[in-house]
Amino acid sequence: MSELVEAAVAASDLAQRRSGVAIRELSQETEFRAACDLLDRVWRPPAGSPLITMALLRGFEHSGSYVVGAYESDRLLGVCIGFLAKAGLHSHIAGVEARARGRTIGFALKVHQRAWSLERAITKVTWTYDPLVSRNAYFNLAKLGAVAQEYLPDFYGEMDDGVNKGQGSDRMLVGWDLTASAVAEGCLPPHHGAALPPDAVAGLDADANGLPVLGPLDAPCLTIRIPADIEALRAERPGAAQAWRSALRDTLGGLLAEGAAVTGFTRDGRYLVERKAEG
Known part of the structure; x- marks a missing residue:
């Protein structure tokens, strides 16, 4: 195992301990269904229109994509799902139970995703986020060290879940270079926002x-x-x-x-x- 991978795994282990969770890959139908239910509680889609299905998670997992849960004992508190893509891995969705927010579980999931990817010789992860959500912009750009690549107007079309309904679905596509020194440093605290240039x-x-x-x-x-x-x-x-x-x-x-x-x-x-x- 290379030094880069070893350091990434160590950072992931530390992030999990600090968050009080254990992150593991999902493989059983009951786990997939629990993950789907958690994501629906976070995004609140209309009844009968699940955000993601058990069958799709099974397909992702079986094809070697990233399907994990963050557990406190046997309680599922967070989910992160990514699929293999041309760039490497595309991280499609992540969610944390409302009662567990503020415990840096989302951060632990991303640091785990980095280690998981590097173990498989994947060196880049992409994902999208709503560029109007300040805490997500800070998390992605300042904390994790991802780089904004493209502004995507109304990327998902009209959305009807409780988070996005009636607001359009503009997204920022970011790329996460898992080998960059800034990214490695971002996987360990502390974190700071960018300084404001005097000529801005x-x-x-x-x-x-x-x-x-x-x-x-x-x-x-x-x-x-x-x-x-x-x-x-x-x-x-x-x-x-x-x-x-x-x-x-x-x-x-x-x-x-x-x-x-x-x-x-x-x-x-x-x-x-x-x-x-x-x-």
């Missing part, structure tokens, strides 16, 4: 009413702000949440389409974006 210009900010305000987008270094809690905003002010979706799609989506790069995410909820130098 606000390309998207919030006004006194919490609504998006567009700024100039032609500066070399830009900040793109998102709400601190878009989920609460969706529940309390859905019109404002929709305004943020449109503004982020136009600014961040437009910048990435033009070749700009996301270089970090700050603790106070701003993407750092840099334009490529011409010439």
Whole structure:
């Protein structure tokens, strides 16, 4: 076993101990059904429309994809599912029981996924997340060291689960280079958000009413702000949440389409974006 793999396995073991869980691959029908039920409790899809089926999990597992659960004794508290893809592994979905949040179980699942992948000579993992959810942006970009690759407007079409209904399904595709030193360091605490460059210009900010305000987008270094809690905003002010979706799609989506790069995410909820130098 190479030093890289050994270090990844050790980091995974440490993350599991700190979270108080044991992560293992699922292989039995009862385990698959429990995983499906957990994901449905997290996302709350309409009755009769499960988020994912037992049969699909069986197919993923049997084909050698990533299907794991995080257990406290015999209680399933978290699930993470990924399938083999052209890039290596695509991490499709992960969820943690509401009562178990705040215990870094999601982090333990990702660190385990890294070790599992490296043990199989997979060096890159991709996944998508809602770019308006600040805690996920921070987790993915600042904590794990993933890199934003592409802004995908309305990627999944209209969604009717309790988390996404009525808000569109824009997603950010990220790539996780499992061999990068920054990623290896991110798998161990502490973690810090990106520092704000002194020459950064606000390309998207919030006004006194919490609504998006567009700024100039032609500066070399830009900040793109998102709400601190878009989920609460969706529940309390859905019109404002929709305004943020449109503004982020136009600014961040437009910048990435033009070749700009996301270089970090700050603790106070701003993407750092840099334009490529011409010439």
